[in-house]
Amino acid sequence: MFLNAQDATLTGKIVEKVKQEPLTGVYVIVTGVKDSTNRLIAMSDASGNFSVAGLKIGAAYKLKAMYLGYGNLIRTITPTNKIENIGTLTLSESSKNIKEVVIQGQAPRSEEHTSEL
Numbered sequence: 001m002f003l004n005a006q007d008a009t010l011t012g013k014i015v016e017k018v019k020q021e022p023l024t025g026v027y028v029i030v031t032g033v034k035d036s037t038n039r040l041i042a043m044s045d046a047s048g049n050f051s052v053a054g055l056k057i058g059a060a061y062k063l064k065a066m067y068l069g070y071g072n073l074i075r076t077i078t079p080t081n082k083i084e085n086i087g088t089l090t091l092s093e094s095s096k097n098i099k100e101v102v103i104q105g106q107a108p109r110s111e112e113h114t115s116e117l
Contacts, residue, residue, distance in 0.1 A: 006058075008056065013050070024045065062075070
């Protein structure tokens with residue numbers, strides 16, 4: 001893929017909110033605000049860094065960061081430079097309380113065998 005003079009690359013870092021530790025494997029999905037059919041997808045590396053290329057300078061985009069066990073982060077961004085660093089994004093752990101868990105199952109039938117000597 002060749003980038004022209006109007007293309008931008010979005011960079012940033014994703015960390016956990018409380019400990020400020022990098023999160024590895026966060027999905028970063030960027031879609032156009034006006035046209036959400038085109039998606040650019042990246043994943044954060046072991047240091048929490050991500051990079052999304054192919055954005056147009058001056059166009060508005062919606063960035064969504066998703067990670068299992070954490071709340072989603074959604075931001076609107078408009079790149080103004082060829083390399084647009086949006087800094088550090090934080091994700092907060094998400095927990096859902098459930099009332100109860102029911103586990104059902106059946107034990108296999110056992111048969112008793114006796115042998116005579």
